[in-house]
Each structure stands twice: as C-alpha cells, then as structure tokens.
Amino acid sequence: MMSVAQLPDPPPAPPCVHKFGGSSLADATCMRRVAAILQAQPATPAYVVVSAMRGTTDALIALAEAAMQASTDWPGRLAQLRERHLACADDLLAAHAAATRDWLDGQFAELRDLLAALAVLRTPNREASERVQGLGEVWSSRLLRDLLAAQGLSCARLDARDVLVVSHGELGASVDWDDSQRRFDAWRAEHARPWTVVTGFVARTPDGRATVLGRNGSDYSAAIFARLSGAAELTLWGDTDGVLSADPRLVPEAVSLPELSYSEACELAYFGAKVIHPQTLTPAIAAGLAVRIRNTFAPDHAGTAIGTRATAASGSPVKGLSAVQQLAVLTLEGAGMIGVPGTAERAFGALHAAGVSVVMISQGSSEHSICCVVREADLARARSALESAFERELARGAIARIAGEAGISVLAAVGDGMAGQPGVAARLFGALARSSVNIRAIAQGASERNISIAVASSDATRALRAAHAAFWLSPQTISIGLIGPGKVGQALFEQILAARERLLRDHQLDLRLRAVASRSHLWCGESHLAANWREAAQPDGDLEAFTRHIHAEHLPHALIIDCSASDAVAERYADWLAAGIHVVTPNKHAGAGPYPRWQRIRAACASGARFRYEATVGAGLPVISTLRDLLDTGDELHVVEGILSGTLAWLFNRYDGCTPFSALVREAHALAYTEPDPRDDLSGTDVARKLVILAREAGVPLELADVEVESLVPASLRCTDAATFMERLGEFDAAMAARHARAHDHGCVLRYVARLDRDGHARVGLAELPATHGFAHLRLTDNIVQFTTRRYADNPLVVQGPGAGPEVTAAGVFADILRIVQS
Ligand code: ADP
Ligand code: ASP
Numbered sequence: 001m002m003s004v005a006q007l008p009d010p011p012p013a014p015p016c017v018h019k020f021g022g023s024s025l026a027d028a029t030c031m032r033r034v035a036a037i038l039q040a041q042p043a044t045p046a047y048v049v050v051s052a053m054r055g056t057t058d059a060l061i062a063l064a065e066a067a068m069q070a071s072t073d074w075p076g077r078l079a080q081l082r083e084r085h086l087a088c089a090d091d092l093l094a095a096h097a098a099a100t101r102d103w104l105d106g107q108f109a110e111l112r113d114l115l116a117a118l119a120v121l122r123t124p125n126r127e128a129s130e131r132v133q134g135l136g137e138v139w140s141s142r143l144l145r146d147l148l149a150a151q152g153l154s155c156a157r158l159d160a161r162d163v164l165v166v167s168h169g170e171l172g173a174s175v176d177w178d179d180s181q182r183r184f185d186a187w188r189a190e191h192a193r194p195w196t197v198v199t200g201f202v203a204r205t206p207d208g209r210a211t212v213l214g215r216n217g218s219d220y221s222a223a224i225f226a227r228l229s230g231a232a233e234l235t236l237w238g239d240t241d242g243v244l245s246a247d248p249r250l251v252p253e254a255v256s257l258p259e260l261s262y263s264e265a266c267e268l269a270y271f272g273a274k275v276i277h278p279q280t281l282t283p284a285i286a287a288g289l290a291v292r293i294r295n296t297f298a299p300d301h302a303g304t305a306i307g308t309r310a311t312a313a314s315g316s317p318v319k320g321l322s323a324v325q326q327l328a329v330l331t332l333e334g335a336g337m338i339g340v341p342g343t344a345e346r347a348f349g350a351l352h353a354a355g356v357s358v359v360m361i362s363q364g365s366s367e368h369s370i371c372c373v374v375r376e377a378d379l380a381r382a383r384s385a386l387e388s389a390f391e392r393e394l395a396r397g398a399i400a401r402i403a404g405e406a407g408i409s410v411l412a413a414v415g416d417g418m419a420g421q422p423g424v425a426a427r428l429f430g431a432l433a434r435s436s437v438n439i440r441a442i443a444q445g446a447s448e449r450n451i452s453i454a455v456a457s458s459d460a461t462r463a464l465r466a467a468h469a470a471f472w473l474s475p476q477t478i479s480i481g482l483i484g485p486g487k488v489g490q491a492l493f494e495q496i497l498a499a500r501e502r503l504l505r506d507h508q509l510d511l512r513l514r515a516v517a518s519r520s521h522l523w524c525g526e527s528h529l530a531a532n533w534r535e536a537a538q539p540d541g542d543l544e545a546f547t548r549h550i551h552a553e554h555l556p557h558a559l560i561i562d563c564s565a566s567d568a569v570a571e572r573y574a575d576w577l578a579a580g581i582h583v584v585t586p587n588k589h590a591g592a593g594p595y596p597r598w599q600r601i602r603a604a605c606a607s608g609a610r611f612r613y614e615a616t617v618g619a620g621l622p623v624i625s626t627l628r629d630l631l632d633t634g635d636e637l638h639v640v641e642g643i644l645s646g647t648l649a650w651l652f653n654r655y656d657g658c659t660p661f662s663a664l665v666r667e668a669h670a671l672a673y674t675e676p677d678p679r680d681d682l683s684g685t686d687v688a689r690k691l692v693i694l695a696r697e698a699g700v701p702l703e704l705a706d707v708e709v710e711s712l713v714p715a716s717l718r719c720t721d722a723a724t725f726m727e728r729l730g731e732f733d734a735a736m737a738a739r740h741a742r743a744h745d746h747g748c749v750l751r752y753v754a755r756l757d758r759d760g761h762a763r764v765g766l767a768e769l770p771a772t773h774g775f776a777h778l779r780l781t782d783n784i785v786q787f788t789t790r791r792y793a794d795n796p797l798v799v800q801g802p803g804a805g806p807e808v809t810a811a812g813v814f815a816d817i818l819r820i821v822q823s
C-alpha cells in the first residue's frame with residue numbers, strides 16, 4: 001500500500017477588518033457602493049464593522065431626549081426614521097425585502113415601546129438612553145448583511161452587544177479583553193463565515209447591559225475586532241481621501257497625508273481631528289496592525305497609511321493641524337508660589353480630585369503663574385476646586401488670584417519631523433502674528449511632536465488657516481480680486497492665466513485670481529477662476545462681499561487690482577491697505593485725487609500692505625519705478641517733462657498743417673485711439689493727472705487744480721454733446737493751422753507737453769519744440785518722459801515707448817503685482 005504524506009493545511013490567512021462610517025452608509029446607493037468595494041477585496045475572511053446610516057445616531061439621541069422630556073413630537077420623528085430604513089431595505093433588496101422589513105418592523109416596535117415607557121417615567125435614564133443610541137448600528141448591519149447575502153456572499157452578522165464587554169472609566173470605555181476574547185471565539189466557532197458584518201459603536205457592560213463606546217466609537221470597535229480576530233490590516237473607510245492636513249471644513253486647502261506614524265495619528269486624534277476616534281489606535285499599536293484610512297467615494301485613492309514606520313522626512317515638518325473647541329484657561333497667579341515646591345502638584349491634585357481633566361499645562365520659569373486649559377463645561381468646578389485647595393494662600397495674598405476664562409480653543413501642530421528641527425515654532429508663531437491672532441498660552445511636549453497653542457475661539461479658524469498656509473502653501477500664495485473687467489482688466493486676466501503655471505513652477509508664485517467685480521456683477525471662485533469665469537456670475541454681489549472673499553484667511557496674501565476708472569473705488573484703498581490687502585491699479589483717481597486722501601492712502605501702507613500704480617503713467621513703461629529708484633538712491637529731481645498722452649502724441653506726430661486737425665481727430669476716433677468722447681483727451685486733464693502723480697512721487701504735494709492746463713477744446717464746444725463737438729471742430733482748424741505755421745517759421749514743431757519745474761510749477765499744454773528735439777521724433781502713440789536730475793543734469797534720463805493700449809497697460813499692472821509678491 002502506498003502511503004501518501006499528509007501535508008499540513010496552510011495556516012489560514014489572517015482576516016482583514018473594514019470599517020465604514022455613517023457617511024459611507026447614508027442611503028441605498030451608498031450601501032451598494034460599499035458592497036462593490038467589498039466584492040473587489042481579495043478573498044480573505046473579512047469583518048466589516050459598520051456605523052449607523054448617516055444622521056441616525058443624532059436622531060436616536062434626540063428621540064430619547066424628547067421621550068424623557070415627554071415632548072409630543074417623538075412618535076412622528078420615530079416614524080420618519082423607520083420609513084427611511086424600510087425604504088432602504090426595499091431599494092436594496094426589492095422583491096426579497098420581506099424578511100428584512102419584518103425584522104426592522106419588529107425592531108422599531110420594540111423601540112416605540114421603550115420610548116413610550118421613558119415618556120411615562122419622565123426621568124433621565126442613562127441605561128435606556130445608551131441602549132437607544134446604539135440601535136442605528138444594529139439596523140445598518142442587518143441591511144448591509146442582507147445586501148451582501150443577496151449578492152451571493154456567504155455572510156454572517158455579529159451583534160457586538162453579544163461579545164464585546166467594556167466598562168466605562170476616566171479614560172473612556174475600556175475593553176475587558178479576556179471576557180471579550182472568550183465570547184468572540186465562542187461566537188466564531190459557531191458562526192464563522194468568510195464575511196461577517198459587525199455592529200460598530202455598541203458593546204455590553206460586564207453585567208450584560210447594552211452600552212456604547214462614545215461618539216465616533218465605530219473606529220474603536222473596528223480596532224477592537226481587528227485585535228480579537230487576529231487581523232493583519234484595518235481599513236477605516238470614510239468620506240475624505242484619508243487623514244488630511246487639517247479639517248477640510250475649516251481649511252479648504254487641506255491635503256491628504258500619504259503616511260502617518262501611530263504617534264502622529266494619536267496626537268491628531270486627541271486634538272480633535274474627527275477622522276479617527278482617539279482610542280482607536282491603542283489596540284492597533286498593541287497588535288502592530290497596519291491601519292489605512294480610505295475614501296469610500298474615491299476607492300482608487302490610496303488614502304493614508306498609519307503604522308510604525310517613521311514617516312518620510314521630506315516635506316513639511318508639521319504633518320497635521322487640529323483644533324479642540326469649547327475650552328477654558330485657568331490661571332493661578334501670585335508671588336507666593338515662587339520657589340515653593342509642590343504648588344503645581346497640589347493644583348493638579350485638586351483638579352484630579354474634582355474629576356477635571358487637564359488638556360494642556362503651561363508654566364513660565366518665573367513660577368509666578370501656572371496656567372492650564374480645561375474643558376469649558378468643567379471650568380466652574382475646576383475653579384472652585386482650586387479656590388478651596390488654596391484657600392489659605394488666597395487669604396494671605398500669597399496667591400493673588402485664580403482666574404478663569406471661557407471661549408478658548410487649542411490649536412495643535414503635530415509631526416514627528418518637528419523634533420530637533422529649529423524654526424518650526426517661529427514659522428508657526430510668525431504666521432499667527434501676521435494674521436493678528438493673539439496667543440493665550442503655549443505648550444510643547446518634550447517629545448517635540450506637538451506644539452499646542454491656546455487662542456480665543458473667535459480666532460481659532462483664522463489661526464488654523466494661517467498656520468496651514470505657513471506650512472503647506474507656497475509663502476507667495478496670493479488671493480487676487482479684479483475690479484473692472486473692461487479691456488485692460490480682461491487683458492490682465494488672460495496674461496495672469498497664461499503665466500500662472502510657469503510662475504508656480506519656476507518661482508513658487510501661486511497667483512490665484514479668485515474674484516472679478518464689475519459695476520453690477522460679482523464672479524467668485526474658491527481656488528482660481530477659470531477662463532470661462534463669466535459663466536458663473538453672482539448678480540447681487542457688492543464690493544463688501546468681494547473684499548471678504550479676497551481677504552481669505554486660508555491664503556497668506558490678498559491683493560486687489562482696480563482696473564475701473566471709478567473714484568468711488570479709489571475711496572476704498574485706504575481701508576483695504578489698512579486691513580493688509582495690497583492694492584495695484586492703473587486708475588488715476590487716487591494718485592491725482594484730493595491730496596489729503598492720497599496721504600491717507602500712503603499712511604495706510606504702515607500695515608505692511610503695498611500700493612502700486614505704475615500703469616497710471618505711460619501704461620507699461622517703467623516711469624514711476626524709474627523716478628522712485630532715482631530718488632531712493634539719493635538723486636534729486638530738477639525737471640520732469642514728457643509727452644504723456646498716446647492720443648495727443650499721435651495727433652501731433654501726424655499733424656502737418658495741411659490735413660485739417662479736425663480730420664485727424666476724426667481718424668483717431670475711428671481707430672479707437674481716443675476716448676469715446678475725444679474731448680477727454682483734448683482737454684489735457686488726463687495728462688495733468690499723470691503730472692500730478694509724478695509730482696507727488698517726487699514729494700511735491702500738488703493738487704490737480706494747481707496744474708496750469710491748456711485745453712485744446714475750444715471754449716464754445718466744452719458744453720455741447722459729443723456729436724456736435726465732432727461736427728463743429730472744423731470751425732477751429734484755421735486757428736490750429738496758424739499755430740502750426742508760426743511754429744514752422746521758427747523751425748519748430750507742435751507737441752502737447754507736460755512739465756514740472758524745480759520750483760514745483762506744473763504746466764500741460766502745446767509747446768513749440770525745435771525740430772531736433774527728442775520729443776519731435778516719436779512714433780505713433782509713443783510716450784516719452786525725461787528726467788533731469790542732479791546726476792542726470794546735462795544728459796537727461798529718458799523713458800520712451802508705447803504708452804497706451806490694453807495689452808501694455810495690463811502688463812504694467814502685472815509687473816506691479818509681481819514686484820509686490822516677490823518682495
Ligand atoms: P464617518 O461617518 O466616516 O465616521 P465622521 O462624521 O466621523 O465620518 O467624520 C469624518 C469627518 O471628519 C470628515 O468628513 C472631515 O470633514 C472631518 N475631519 C476633521 N479633521 C479631519 C482630518 N484631519 N482629516 C480628514 N477629515 C477630517
Ligand atoms: N454612529 C456613531 C456616531 O455617530 C458611531 C460612529 O459613527 O462611529 O457617533
């Protein structure tokens with residue numbers, strides 16, 4: 001007889017545990033998505049821990065409260081919850097829903113009886129309330145199991161109230177591992193199937209009552225069942241791409257973290273990151289379990305891996321930011337504590353005795369005060385505990401006061417990479433200072449893995465966003481708003497859009513054009529408006545809404561571009577600048593408007609915000625920056641003169657005395673070289689404004705009214721309508737021709753020139769210039785500006801080139817933006 005060596009069975013593959021949160025199980029569509037994810041998993045035994053359908057736990061808590069307060073609306077709310085679950089069963093199981101429906105019906109009937117009994121008793125009843133809270137998981141587990149079974153999987157359902165034994169202590173629910181393991185093994189021996197759906201959140205007390213693990217406790221349940229079942233992997237499925245660098249509801253820029261160490265994940269969870277329940281990791285660490293956080297709604301995303309491996313040192317030293325709300329600061333202060341041993345011990349002993357848990361401690365090395373952070377709800381109790389503990393010291397004056405202040409949040413920056421890295425705290429505090437967040441107390445653990453900062457709750461979101469920007473965004477990220485989407489505005493928009501990627505890649509400049517405002521419309525985008533931005537108008541936005549959107553807390557800088565020609569917009573510059581918003585504009589109203597307003601605008605720059613207006617003179621030509629460089633380097637301006645109007649330059653370049661002047665004006669008008677009403681150019685006011693801007697730049701406090709202006713609009717045509725003006729301009733051709741002839745006789749040409757003398761005298765008007773003069777040979781609409789200074793005395797410094805047109809004007813504005821961001 002041949003003997004066949006009996007090969008031992010290969011050891012069974014360790015099971016996997018998956019946990020799905022309430023948002024992943026919100027309705028039948030979500031449940032089918034979950035089933036599809038499970039069907040795609042490798043064929044190892046799996047435990048699927050579920051939360052209640054989204055919102056169910058809240059609804060159950062409210063129902064129990066309502067019944068205990070004998071309010072009358074609970075039966076209606078109960079009916080809604082029942083209807084939602086029955087409808088889900090029908091949707092999932094269609095013709096095969098009957099058994100599930102009957103079971104659910106029985107469940108809801110029992111719950112109705114329980115609530116009715118509570119309504120009669122009218123007293124708070126913790127046991128009953130805990131029992132009710134956990135029912136959502138009981139129901140959702142049945143729905144998912146029946147769906148998986150209907151799809152052909154061999155699937156059991158485990159009610160955790162049968163096996164998981166916990167007792168409630170100071171640190172939350174603690175597991176009786178021996179008892180739970182015994183019960184779990186017994187259950188498994190009898191019911192094992194390849195798939196098991198397990199109720200999350202619920203458990204039993206040692207005396208057999210139903211209880212719960214605390215809000216968000218299904219994560220903890222999953223880690224417990226992973227340990228009980230000897231699993232190798234735990235995946236928590238939620239509605240984000242893993243653990244994000246901050247709560248995405250507070251920080252829109254939050255990014256997914258590929259890896260976290262156990263300790264980083266613990267710190268984040270303790271400090272309020274709702275994505276993992278803080279107790280989850282304790283059993284996971286004990287079992288060395290690989291934990292993954294993944295997105296049910298994006299199953300292809302790798303999510304976050306949490307494990308023992310030290311996480312990559314690259315990138316930001318801070319891994320995540322979180323905030324705990326509803327806290328209070330408690331301060332014990334007095335000279336009598338200096339050098340007295342045991343004061344801290346007595347203080348914290350008293351708080352412990354009063355059952356107050358301390359979130360954060362900070363003591364200055366002078367020992368003059370001890371400050372700690374406790375939950376807001378514990379403040380009164382904590383304070384009176386300290387007052388009685390230090391009664392004698394208070395009476396003697398050794399302790400001056402015990403102060404408590406509610407409305408505090410603690411912001412925590414967490415990351416293993418912070419250890420031994422200088423400068424992390426500086427970056428964090430610098431960011432908070434720039435956002436005017438006042439820091440109430442600071443603590444850094446000796447592990448250097450967590451810096452905790454107490455701030456007023458009203459500052460918490462701003463602080464979180466500023467800190468996030470400091471570590472995750474390019475420091476040159478700038479939130480930009482554009483007012484006036486006319487020709488220049490549109491050209492600028494296109495230029496920024498075209499340069500955006502290159503600037504980000506080569507210079508880490510992240511320019512985000514996030515809003516455009518016209519006189520009647522507002523267009524807003526969260527990150528950046530796309531090329532088709534005009535399709536998304538919000539008709540009733542105003543400049544207040546625009547400003548709020550641009551001055552976003554989660555982006556490091558804000559900048560407003562005013563491409564309007566409106567004085568009302570210029571009126572806002574000072575406020576914007578004072579609030580720290582940079583302003584860039586080709587609008588001449590601020591630069592040439594009332595001098596006191598100009599001074600107010602300049603003074604507002606003390607906030608650190610910058611105001612630039614290069615394109616107000618000579619469009620894209622570097623006129624103002626040249627003047628500023630001369631003066632900043634110690635030069636002294638003697639005379640500035642030039643041709644500052646493209647329109648007038650063109651007219652006089654072309655005018656030869658033969659073609660009537662009025663015909664040239666008509667031609668220029670047809671070529672769109674003039675304003676719609678050519679008198680705006682011919683009056684010289686626009687040129688005068690530019691001269692005022694240059695004068696003020698040179699420190700001369702000039703007003704527009706101080707400029708001597710020669711208008712080329714005949715006095716009798718100043719008040720007519722534009723059409724009449726054009727018609728009748730010919731009547732003055734002869735006079736202009738005579739002027740031209742006179743100049744010609746002198747060997748000169750006519751040019752419309754602006755000039756500021758050394759004594760502050762400013763004039764704009766027609767001048768006869770020798771035919772050899774530099775201003776006599778310009779091309780087309782070119783501008784020219786000539787600076788005569790102490791250094792450039794004999795041979796003036798000249799800036800010359802195209803001085804009009806949307807493209808070059810927009811480029812001048814764009815250059816201003818880059819100068820601000822790069823400085
Ligand atoms: P689930 O039903 O999946 O358990 P929860 O209601 O418990 O979901 O909360 C998950 C939510 O926590 C996420 O949708 C997100 O808004 C929020 N959250 C807070 N901090 C973070 C963070 N650091 N990373 C990811 N999500 C976070
Ligand atoms: N359903 C429970 C809650 O809402 C537990 C959980 O979802 O994790 O808190």
Ligand code: MG
Nearest residue numbers: 021216274275
């Ligand atoms: Mg959760």
